[in-house]
Amino acid sequence: MVNQTFPIEIIISNKPQARDPEGETITRDLMHKAGYDCVKDVRTGKLLSAKIEAQNEEEAKSKVLAMCNDLRLYNPIAHTITIRARN
Amino acid sequence: MNLDTQLIWHNDFTTTSFDAVIIPGGFSFGDHLRAGIIAASSPATEIVRRMANDGKPVLGICNGFQILIEAGLLPGALLRNSSLKFVCKWMKLHIRNNDSAFTCKFEKESEARMPIAHNEGRFFAEEDVLNRLEAEDSIVMTYADENPTGTSRGITAVTNKDRNVVGMMPHPERASDLALGGTDGLKVFESMVEWARC
Numbered sequence: 176m177v178n179q180t181f182p183i184e185i186i187i188s189n190k191p192q193a194r195d196p197e198g199e200t201i202t203r204d205l206m207h208k209a210g211y212d213c214v215k216d217v218r219t220g221k222l223l224s225a226k227i228e229a230q231n232e233e234e235a236k237s238k239v240l241a242m243c244n245d246l247r248l249y250n251p252i253a254h255t256i257t258i259r260a261r262n
Numbered sequence: 263m264n265l266d267t268q269l270i271w272h273n274d275f276t277t278t279s280f281d282a283v284i285i286p287g288g289f290s291f292g293d294h295l296r297a298g299i300i301a302a303s304s305p306a307t308e309i310v311r312r313m314a315n316d317g318k319p320v321l322g323i324c325n326g327f328q329i330l331i332e333a334g335l336l337p338g339a340l341l342r343n344s345s346l347k348f349v350c351k352w353m354k355l356h357i358r359n360n361d362s363a364f365t366c367k368f369e370k371e372s373e374a375r376m377p378i379a380h381n382e383g384r385f386f387a388e389e390d391v392l393n394r395l396e397a398e399d400s401i402v403m404t405y406a407d408e409n410p411t412g413t414s415r416g417i418t419a420v421t422n423k424d425r426n427v428v429g430m431m432p433h434p435e436r437a438s439d440l441a442l443g444g445t446d447g448l449k450v451f452e453s454m455v456e457w458a459r460c
Contacts (some may be wrong), residue, residue: 192389193386194344194412196346250331252337254339
């Protein structure tokens with residue numbers, strides 16, 4: 176099978192138990208002050224948008240997960256990661 | 263202190279023959295992705311790891327602490343300060359553990375003054391990890407009064423199980439001369455000499 180290129184996104188965020196003061200500031204000082212009371216909680220994260228060569232999308236995602244663990248792209252003590260295909 | 267020391271650029275740090283190694287503060291690789299993570303994969307860090315496994319004293323100061331954490335040589339994580347500001351001030355520290363390579367010359371439960379200067383120095387771990395660190399006596403220093411960066415339980419320095427690797431956010435080298443504002447930091451280096459001799 177020929178390798179294709181798949182757009183994969185990696186989102187690195189603080190675990191729920193860790194405060195996210197940047198998210199708190201954005202919620203309180205930007206959104207609520209402008210009247211957007213509907214916003215209850217904002218958590219920030221870091222987005223890495225990558226193009227991955229693989230035979231299919233599942234393989235692309237699993238290659239990325241293995242890489243994230245191998246390179247400590249996220250610190251497992253403090254972060255959660257989400258890996259998804261970008262449509 | 264009459265020590266034979268060398269300042270070595272990381273690409274040139276290729277031998278494990280030194281008696282001790284100190285990774286200083288700074289902004290290695292621009293703090294990209296996360297402070298210390300890229301430096302943690304550099305060949306120099308592999309040399310540090312071998313020295314650590316040999317039981318030699320290894321100290322990480324500030325960015326050095328971040329590197330040791332990302333290299334898996336110390337527990338926990340260092341997140342962005344809760345104030346979102348770069349905090350630069352002298353702090354009163356509580357020396358919790360004087361059983362490590364860099365605190366054995368301090369009195370247990372004593373206090374010291376050293377400055378901090380960082381943006382990503384909020385030590386964090388979940389409750390079960392923190393409880394384990396307490397039980398293992400891995401917490402070396404905490405902030406004695408205020409906690410300007412929001413670290414978990416005021417923690418600002420930790421050590422490994424063998425007590426030879428220490429990471430600290432405060433700068434002992436900036437508290438080693440009266441002209442700089444204090445000399446409590448000198449005991450960190452005196453401890454290293456004592457430990458290396460034993």
